[in-house]
Amino acid sequence: MSINRRNFIMATGIAAAASSAPGMLRAQTGSARVVVVGGGFGGATAAKYLKHWGGNKVEVTLIDPKTRHTSCVMSNLVLNNELALNDLRFGYGDLTSKYGVQIIKDTVSRIDPGGRVLTLKNQAPVNYDMLVLAAGISFKKPKGWNARKNPHAWIAGNQTNLLKKQLQAMPAGGTFVMTIPRSPYRCPPGPYERACLVADMVKSNGGGRVVILDANDDIQAEKETFSRAYSQLYGNIVEYYPGAETGFVDSNAGVVETSLGDFAGDVINIIPTQRAGGLVRKAGLTDGGLWAPVDVTTYESSLAGYEDIHIIGDAQGSGQPKSAHMANAQAKICADAILRKVASQPTDHPERLQNITTNSACYSPITRNTASWLTAVFQYDIDSNAMALAHIAEAGEWTRDNYSEMFDWANNLFGDTWG
Amino acid sequence: MKHRSKPLYLLILLMLAGPGFAQDPTIDRMIAAQCAQCHGTDGHATGDIDSIAGKETRDLYDKLIDMKEEDRAEDIMEHQAWGYTDEQLYRIARYYSTVAEDGDEDEEDEDEEDREDEDDD
Numbered sequence A: 001m002s003i004n005r006r007n008f009i010m011a012t013g014i015a016a017a018a019s020s021a022p023g024m025l026r027a028q029t030g031s032a033r034v035v036v037v038g039g040g041f042g043g044a045t046a047a048k049y050l051k052h053w054g055g056n057k058v059e060v061t062l063i064d065p066k067t068r069h070t071s072c073v074m075s076n077l078v079l080n081n082e083l084a085l086n087d088l089r090f091g092y093g094d095l096t097s098k099y100g101v102q103i104i105k106d107t108v109s110r111i112d113p114g115g116r117v118l119t120l121k122n123q124a125p126v127n128y129d130m131l132v133l134a135a136g137i138s139f140k141k142p143k144g145w146n147a148r149k150n151p152h153a154w155i156a157g158n159q160t161n162l163l164k165k166q167l168q169a170m171p172a173g174g175t176f177v178m179t180i181p182r183s184p185y186r187c188p189p190g191p192y193e194r195a196c197l198v199a200d201m202v203k204s205n206g207g208g209r210v211v212i213l214d215a216n217d218d219i220q221a222e223k224e225t226f227s228r229a230y231s232q233l234y235g236n237i238v239e240y241y242p243g244a245e246t247g248f249v250d251s252n253a254g255v256v257e258t259s260l261g262d263f264a265g266d267v268i269n270i271i272p273t274q275r276a277g278g279l280v281r282k283a284g285l286t287d288g289g290l291w292a293p294v295d296v297t298t299y300e301s302s303l304a305g306y307e308d309i310h311i312i313g314d315a316q317g318s319g320q321p322k323s324a325h326m327a328n329a330q331a332k333i334c335a336d337a338i339l340r341k342v343a344s345q346p347t348d349h350p351e352r353l354q355n356i357t358t359n360s361a362c363y364s365p366i367t368r369n370t371a372s373w374l375t376a377v378f379q380y381d382i383d384s385n386a387m388a389l390a391h392i393a394e395a396g397e398w399t400r401d402n403y404s405e406m407f408d409w410a411n412n413l414f415g416d417t418w419g
Numbered sequence B: 001m002k003h004r005s006k007p008l009y010l011l012i013l014l015m016l017a018g019p020g021f022a023q024d025p026t027i028d029r030m031i032a033a034q035c036a037q038c039h040g041t042d043g044h045a046t047g048d049i050d051s052i053a054g055k056e057t058r059d060l061y062d063k064l065i066d067m068k069e070e071d072r073a074e075d076i077m078e079h080q081a082w083g084y085t086d087e088q089l090y091r092i093a094r095y096y097s098t099v100a101e102d103g104d105e106d107e108e109d110e111d112e113e114d115r116e117d118e119d120d121d
Ligand SMILES: Cc1cc2nc3c(=O)[nH]c(=O)nc-3n(C[C@H](O)[C@H](O)[C@H](O)COP(=O)(O)OP(=O)(O)OC[C@H]3O[C@@H](n4cnc5c(N)ncnc54)[C@H](O)[C@@H]3O)c2cc1C
Pocket: A037, A038, A039, A040, A041, A042, A043, A063, A064, A065, A066, A069, A071, A072, A073, A074, A075, A076, A106, A107, A108, A109, A134, A135, A136, A137, A153, A154, A155, A156, A186, A187, A190, A277, A279, A312, A313, A314, A315, A322, A323, A324, A325, A326, A327, A361, A362, A363, A364
């Protein structure tokens, strides 16, 4: 069957995920209580696989302030109207009905690692035996920046729709300015892909400029593909400036000050410097840095005093790419480790260590009907105690086949995460 | 390049069946779960990507080795296969042979509920 915009979500069978009332917490004798914070790609996958593999050995509670998670994956296609934001929203109904995950709709405001208690914004505190944190990223805001005028659209939601509206209202011949922060940031190819899609829109709307202000010295992912696309498809539209560090953002005047000078735009997309979300940082789990150091064989914090606290997804600092596919991959290694710990089994025996792998994949739309891809497989390296790149490849071209395969990939990823 | 896979398959079979060699099926499961992002949970895929649930170990393994031996890998799948050791591919194949094949029942396609835009941040 061919997936297109109309039957995109229907085919996954997960669209109808009902919103579920927060379940009452019941202590089941003999089962460990695992609490997962954040129902995005990392958290939902961890909660699901803990129950899928662990059954009654674990009682799993997922906490997220939203009834449904809005996927960043595919959200650049909301900008050019190929998808609606609602196509990218996923509830937790299947996690509860198929796997028995209990849901609490709330924000975790504080972690007490000693007492193993979470303070919630609105509801009673929650105890845990094991904790998984998958609360994503937050931004380091540049001075002067107002996200309501210059959206980031880097956490999908209203920001995505705001950027879409601004792009639709952009006059012919107008200028789109985008800033890219220093690596590591969420989704390495994401900004370059967004630039392509905006250039595609501008191209069919009578021309204009797409100005990319990259704090990095070079394109951070799929360099071959994006450089070719910028020159071959969008030669008179895209202007790429490497080494452009964003300084003050004058959101009222519509000007971005950078190390390479000032840039004015009709639409300005500020993708700010990123770091682990506030919850993880305030708990001391980043040790004063931007990301949380972890043991990649379990995703447990590698800092002393944080036993049984695991961090997965974009917030951890293992050096693997910050992608949804990868957050899902890490969640499974983490779930496996937690289940072994709960069963008082080792997690560090050679047979396991030799088989810890993760992988990432991103499909990048280059025009409204073609895409490229990037994929990487990582293997645990005992000597460096880190995940080492085993193989990486990029498509190096953009095709219609890749574009339709992108929908199949996304549907399967969404299904494996929330379905 | 099929010729290489046969002896190799037997070798791996022997290795893994040998005395003292652990064969923890939950390790097979852990490696195999890394395929599920694209092939669905336990290999039950949706859309144009094939399900790999319930395939014969040998068939799956041979396919994966063929992909890995492709001199000029082009597809994303070939590049995926390149990232794993032969033994890991064998264990993955063994895992998928133990799960049930896709059922005949249609994918649930319940009605899409009417959903309001939610307020974010
Ligand atoms: C434009 C764009 C395109 C992308 N494309 C791709 C792609 O093609 N492929 C790919 O693999 N990745 C892609 N990504 C990256 C991907 O979206 C992220 O890497 C992924 O979402 C990270 O998952 P996570 O679980 O760490 O965090 P998230 O998915 O962001 O989930 C975090 C969750 O935690 C919740 N939360 C936050 N704070 C709290 C709290 N205090 N208490 C309770 N809950 C909390 C939030 O509500 C949210 O639901 C893209 C990103 C962008 C921006």
